[in-house]
Amino acid sequence: MRRFELTPEQDQLQRAARGFAEKRLPVAHLRGLRDSHDPLRLSRALWREMAHLGWAGIAVDEAHGGAGLGLLELGLVMEELGRTLAPTPLLATSVIGATALAAGGEAVRAHLPALAAGERLVALAFEEERRFAPYTCRTTAHHASGGGWVIDGEKVFVLDGPAADLLVVVARVSGEPTDRNGLVVFAIDRATVGVDLQPLSMVDSRGVARIRFSSVAVPSADVLGEPGKGADLLDRLLSRATAALCAEMLGASDAVFHATIEYLKQRHQFGVAIGSFQALKHRAAHMFCELELTRSVVRAALVAIDRASPDAETLVSAAKARASDTFLLTSSEAVQMHGGIGVTDDLDIGLFYKRARVCDLTLGSSAYHRDRFARLGTGS
Amino acid sequence: MSRSASDEEFRAEVRAWLQANCPASMRTPFLPGDEVWGGRRRTFPSDDARIWFERAVERGFTVPSWPKEYGGAGLSREQARILDHEMRAMGCRSPLISFGIWMLAPVLMEYATDEQKAEHLPAIARGEIRWCQGYSEPGSGSDLASLATRAVLHGDHYVVDGAKVWTSHADQSDWMFCLVRTDAEGPKHDGISFLLIDMTTPGITTRPIPLISGSSPFCETRFDGVRVPARNLVGREGGGWQIAKKLLEHERSIISVMRDRAPEEAESLPAMLKRCGDASLRDRVIQAELDFLCNRLTLERTAEAAKAGRGPGAASSMFKLYGTELNKRRKELRVELAGYQGLGWEAPGFEPGELQITREWLRSRANSIEGGTSEIQLHIIAKRVPGLPD
Numbered sequence: 001m002r003r004f005e006l007t008p009e010q011d012q013l014q015r016a017a018r019g020f021a022e023k024r025l026p027v028a029h030l031r032g033l034r035d036s037h038d039p040l041r042l043s044r045a046l047w048r049e050m051a052h053l054g055w056a057g058i059a060v061d062e063a064h065g066g067a068g069l070g071l072l073e074l075g076l077v078m079e080e081l082g083r084t085l086a087p088t089p090l091l092a093t094s095v096i097g098a099t100a101l102a103a104g105g106e107a108v109r110a111h112l113p114a115l116a117a118g119e120r121l122v123a124l125a126f127e128e129e130r131r132f133a134p135y136t137c138r139t140t141a142h143h144a145s146g147g148g149w150v151i152d153g154e155k156v157f158v159l160d161g162p163a164a165d166l167l168v169v170v171a172r173v174s175g176e177p178t179d180r181n182g183l184v185v186f187a188i189d190r191a192t193v194g195v196d197l198q199p200l201s202m203v204d205s206r207g208v209a210r211i212r213f214s215s216v217a218v219p220s221a222d223v224l225g226e227p228g229k230g231a232d233l234l235d236r237l238l239s240r241a242t243a244a245l246c247a248e249m250l251g252a253s254d255a256v257f258h259a260t261i262e263y264l265k266q267r268h269q270f271g272v273a274i275g276s277f278q279a280l281k282h283r284a285a286h287m288f289c290e291l292e293l294t295r296s297v298v299r300a301a302l303v304a305i306d307r308a309s310p311d312a313e314t315l316v317s318a319a320k321a322r323a324s325d326t327f328l329l330t331s332s333e334a335v336q337m338h339g340g341i342g343v344t345d346d347l348d349i350g351l352f353y354k355r356a357r358v359c360d361l362t363l364g365s366s367a368y369h370r371d372r373f374a375r376l377g378t379g380s
Numbered sequence: 381m382s383r384s385a386s387d388e389e390f391r392a393e394v395r396a397w398l399q400a401n402c403p404a405s406m407r408t409p410f411l412p413g414d415e416v417w418g419g420r421r422r423t424f425p426s427d428d429a430r431i432w433f434e435r436a437v438e439r440g441f442t443v444p445s446w447p448k449e450y451g452g453a454g455l456s457r458e459q460a461r462i463l464d465h466e467m468r469a470m471g472c473r474s475p476l477i478s479f480g481i482w483m484l485a486p487v488l489m490e491y492a493t494d495e496q497k498a499e500h501l502p503a504i505a506r507g508e509i510r511w512c513q514g515y516s517e518p519g520s521g522s523d524l525a526s527l528a529t530r531a532v533l534h535g536d537h538y539v540v541d542g543a544k545v546w547t548s549h550a551d552q553s554d555w556m557f558c559l560v561r562t563d564a565e566g567p568k569h570d571g572i573s574f575l576l577i578d579m580t581t582p583g584i585t586t587r588p589i590p591l592i593s594g595s596s597p598f599c600e601t602r603f604d605g606v607r608v609p610a611r612n613l614v615g616r617e618g619g620g621w622q623i624a625k626k627l628l629e630h631e632r633s634i635i636s637v638m639r640d641r642a643p644e645e646a647e648s649l650p651a652m653l654k655r656c657g658d659a660s661l662r663d664r665v666i667q668a669e670l671d672f673l674c675n676r677l678t679l680e681r682t683a684e685a686a687k688a689g690r691g692p693g694a695a696s697s698m699f700k701l702y703g704t705e706l707n708k709r710r711k712e713l714r715v716e717l718a719g720y721q722g723l724g725w726e727a728p729g730f731e732p733g734e735l736q737i738t739r740e741w742l743r744s745r746a747n748s749i750e751g752g753t754s755e756i757q758l759h760i761i762a763k764r765v766p767g768l769p770d
Binding site for chain 2: 002003004005261264272273278281282284285286288289293294295299300318321322370371377
């Protein structure tokens with residue numbers, strides 16, 4: 001069965017996303033949010049425009065106002081947004097949020113139409129360590145005396161937290177802090193009493209928050225999945241999110257690579273284009289090969305999740321390890337090959353370089369996923 | 381993709397034919413030295429190999445998609461795909477390994493006269509003539525176009541003088557497709573011609589070159605006043621470089637595909653790793669496994685794109701580069717993982733599988749040199765894909 005070729009509809013979607021990213025979300029948009037110290041680090045108005053184009057609800061079912069499409073379609077849009085480093089809530093809201101809310105009861109699913117309309121933004125709050133450790137959770141959930149739950153704890157590195165209306169929060173009902181068992185997932189309104197959100201200023205200028213939960217009361221209807229088995233849902237959210245992030249990293253790598261190639265053709269030293277020097281040419285060819293390999297494994301991971309293939313998790317980890325390495329390589333080489341202007345803030349190259357470092361650590365670094373790839377069985 | 385009823389009929393028919401005609405021992409992976417190469421002096425490692433070869437030839441299945449007049453089975457693209465799929469599923473070996481089929485025939489189909497096709501293609505299909513490649517010379521390696529083997533026209537014959545090296549299996553081959561210089565005056569690329577030479581012609585001597593791996597797949601071949609009929613010229617005089625480049629693209633894809641289909645090692649890298657706890661070695665094994673997976677997926681993606689009529693410009697160079705560099709890394713890792721038992725040269729004291737680890741490691745070093753070095757591939761990729769200036 002084919003797994004790499006796109007249908008005409010998917011191809012059209014990707015083209016539309018590319019056009020939108022170029023016109024409405026160029027790198028200058030991210031720069032503007034950074035320079036104006038925008039508190040949300042994204043534009044809700046542009047997100048509404050994207051929602052009108054059907055992208056906020058790509059993977060939301062049609063009954064809740066979405067398009068009912070797959071992760072591949074989300075990945076195609078992510079890839080194009082990656083080219084311009086576009087800061088949009090697509091990953092947090094449409095990849096993670098939509099999947100999380102769909103796992104809830106009727107009260108939670110009622111948020112989906114607003115999500116698909118671009119009116120409700122979601123963020124996943126699960127991390128507590130200095131680096132990716134998905135099950136480590138000291139945030140507690142206790143049954144409240146009058147019914148419902150009470151949450152206490154603190155979450156770090158909440159992507160798109162500053163703009164979120166709704167938080168998907170992981171807490172512990174039982175077990176040790178690093179146990180996979182004993183987790184529970186909630187959908188919590190950002191405005192709930194006891195939720196204290198502190199926006200952080202990150203090196204890549206994207207919106208990230210630290211969030212404190214102090215005796216936050218949550219009704220039972222806002223539990224997602226089964227209490228104690230929250231890791232099953234969390235795993236699903238993380239594997240979809242990781243594959244989608246890989247697509248964004250692929251797009252960003254491809255863009256920074258092509259910007260570098262253009263520079264190698266245009267910049268003259270010693271009377272010739274510097275791209276004629278073998279020392280640079282061979283490195284460019286090497287990057288080209290790495291990009292081609294990355295394209296294959298990222299596409300394979302997205303499709304494997306949509307088809308629920310048995311090797312999906314292996315492919316997700318292979319894709320993240322590869323996409324991280326390729327983005328780090330292409331952005332780092334871009335800085336070096338641009339020479340002096342490569343380290344100036346005037347040029348966009350530095351923004352790609354910073355983003356690559358953040359993306360690597362997000363949802364598990366290259367090293368983390370190489371190790372996971374080995375533990376899952378390498379398929380050989 | 382629509383699967384017509386006749387295709388399904390063909391699948392059933394071909395499956396039954398393979399069941400009836402491919403001997404059980406030919407449904408196992410190749411062991412070293414087990415391949416059937418054909419040719420006038422053809423040998424077979426077993427009766428089953430001979431039977432399988434003869435039946436495949438009779439049915440046209442050595443070259444399934446070739447027209448029947450050239451010894452093929454005249455299969456449609458879809459039928460050929462079905463046959464390939466069924467053979468893989470059953471684990472059938474290739475009945476014939478042939479440079480004639482993989483390298484020469486595609487360019488003959490494109491550039492040869494009808495007379496030349498009729499003379500050579502059926503003999504290739506039937507495994508009657510074994511071909512070798514005369515490209516590199518002692519003074520022309522990566523700079524292939526500087527080749528100096530002269531061919532001077534005297535009446536209806538060319539007289540060839542010079543030497544070729546790295547002529548794979550020249551000592552076992554019946555004919556050579558050869559690049560010769562027919563014009564020493566103009567630009568070097570324009571003076572090259574593509575000539576077919578019968579290896580029994582007087583004046584040809586061949587000497588095998590022993591390699592570090594202990595085997596001698598390559599030879600040095602000398603030409604002293606060798607008379608070659610002018611009708612053995614393919615394409616026009618001076619048009620050989622274009623043909624040579626086409627053929628090299630086929631060669632590169634073959635080298636990468638052969639790596640993909642190479643006889644699988646007895647033990648996988650992760651399995652070998654279980655006996656060795658070195659953490660840094662583990663990292664390198666994981667990276668090699670990861671790269672292997674990504675390379676395989678890229679081959680699959682490229683094949684899908686080719687079917688849809690799109691091919692990335694430098695695909696064959698990319699796979700040649702990546703496949704051979706990766707193969708070298710994997711073979712080196714096997715030696716490291718095998719420890720002292722991966723350092724044996726001959727029995728006793730070493731199992732055949734262990735000796736294979738040593739020999740394959742050394743053999744793999746030639747992969748990134750033959751068919752254009754890795755550095756040449758990088759050059760081609762940079763030129764064709766990102767379009768960097770010369």
